[in-house]
Amino acid sequence: MEFGSGAASLPADIEDVTFERAKAGDQHALAAVYDWYLPRVYRYVLSRLGNVTEAEDVTEDIFLRMLGAIGDYRRTNVPFSAWLFRIARNHLVSYYRRNGLRKNHATLDETVADTRQDPASIVEAQVMLGEVAKAVQKLPDAQRDVISLRFAVGLSIAETAHVLGKRQGNVKMLQHKAVARLQKILLSEPKQASGEGSIERAF
Numbered sequence: 001m002e003f004g005s006g007a008a009s010l011p012a013d014i015e016d017v018t019f020e021r022a023k024a025g026d027q028h029a030l031a032a033v034y035d036w037y038l039p040r041v042y043r044y045v046l047s048r049l050g051n052v053t054e055a056e057d058v059t060e061d062i063f064l065r066m067l068g069a070i071g072d073y074r075r076t077n078v079p080f081s082a083w084l085f086r087i088a089r090n091h092l093v094s095y096y097r098r099n100g101l102r103k104n105h106a107t108l109d110e111t112v113a114d115t116r117q118d119p120a121s122i123v124e125a126q127v128m129l130g131e132v133a134k135a136v137q138k139l140p141d142a143q144r145d146v147i148s149l150r151f152a153v154g155l156s157i158a159e160t161a162h163v164l165g166k167r168q169g170n171v172k173m174l175q176h177k178a179v180a181r182l183q184k185i186l187l188s189e190p191k192q193a194s195g196e197g198s199i200e201r202a203f
Helices: 012-023 027-049 052-072 080-099 119-137 141-153 157-164 168-186
Strands: none
Touching: 012 027, 012 052, 027 052, 027 080, 027 141, 052 080, 080 141, 080 157, 119 141, 119 168, 141 157, 141 168, 157 168
């Protein structure tokens, strides 16, 4: 599996046709679903676990669960992405419980930094990545979930609301509070202030 690269989102009608073919067992359609969503699920899992190897294993488990349940998916008012990330979140909750992990135990692994940058940029990115990741771990659990789904994965407000089982207004409020709190944490120390406005960079 290729975890590090992602494919651009396709129009909803093309996705719908592909999902219907995937449900019928079309291997090419299933491969397309993997290409579109595997990197996004991996980023979400990595943002919560903070360990590359562990995140890869858990992401594979999530996609196996998705394969087992895809026949039950019905596109009504629920986009496929929201359905998939609810599976991912539920699996992470079970994973925490099975392994006795605290949800805020991890920081993001520095190996997610973009290695195409020059050495100085890589160092700067790794420092800021670590600082924002540590700050995210200080957020309440509900705010961490919103930040991970909105910034690490790129889900819409509506999709995030479905994944978390919350109203869109609540998600907006949680995001607003989380961003405000992150800014306060990051600006509390002079060395952190140099990475202003880089929440997305941490993912």
